[in-house]
Amino acid sequence: QVQLVQSGAEVMQPGASVKVSCKASGYTFNGNYLHWVRQAPGQGLEWMGWINPNTGGTKYAQKFQGRVTVTRDTSISTVYMELSRLRSDDTAIYYCARDGPLTGDLFDYWGQGTLVTVSS
């Protein structure tokens, strides 16, 4: 069965960088784009960007350009999201989510989420 398992919660200082991992299993890793979506406490969902695990190609939301980097390690079927120059309003749960196999079938599986708290 498809699983996306994320790394554990982080507490970071303002100005630092955080790197969250998402390990995929149960399907062919190279076959589906992986996305990052975040959710601030009590708030809605915000798409951050995607990676094509096959080529390593990425696309980011304009809001995060220059601060976010998504990479992958195909040898261990894992995608990483690094967010730099952290601010207090980056405190959120960060989710990875997979594109499904069908047309328009985005985000058919989600990771369990990683809480990143930015606080001095």
Next chain:
Amino acid sequence: DVVMTQSPLSLPVTPGEPASISCRSSQSLLHSNGYNYLSWFLQKPGQSPHLLIFLGSNRASGVPDRFSGSGSGTDFTLKISRVEAEDVGVYYCMEALQTPYTFGQGTRLEIK
């Protein structure tokens, strides 16, 4: 960016009764291939969101048939034919046509 607007934001429903959520987009989500790139998600309390509907009206795998999606262009609706206690949570619509993918504000369904 496409702006997604949901209504209502809060929806109290008696078990067994129907429920309906509206989602409006600031731009048409109708692709030249004839599909509407609109998805619906449910986030149950303390859980990750999960996919209910994609391409406007296609139920995701394992989703009960009491959930249905309809609409085209800029106006979409999610309907639950008979609400059950397990349907409690926040429902989000999302445009899947172009990046940045954007979500509605969410509609909180609660049981009366």
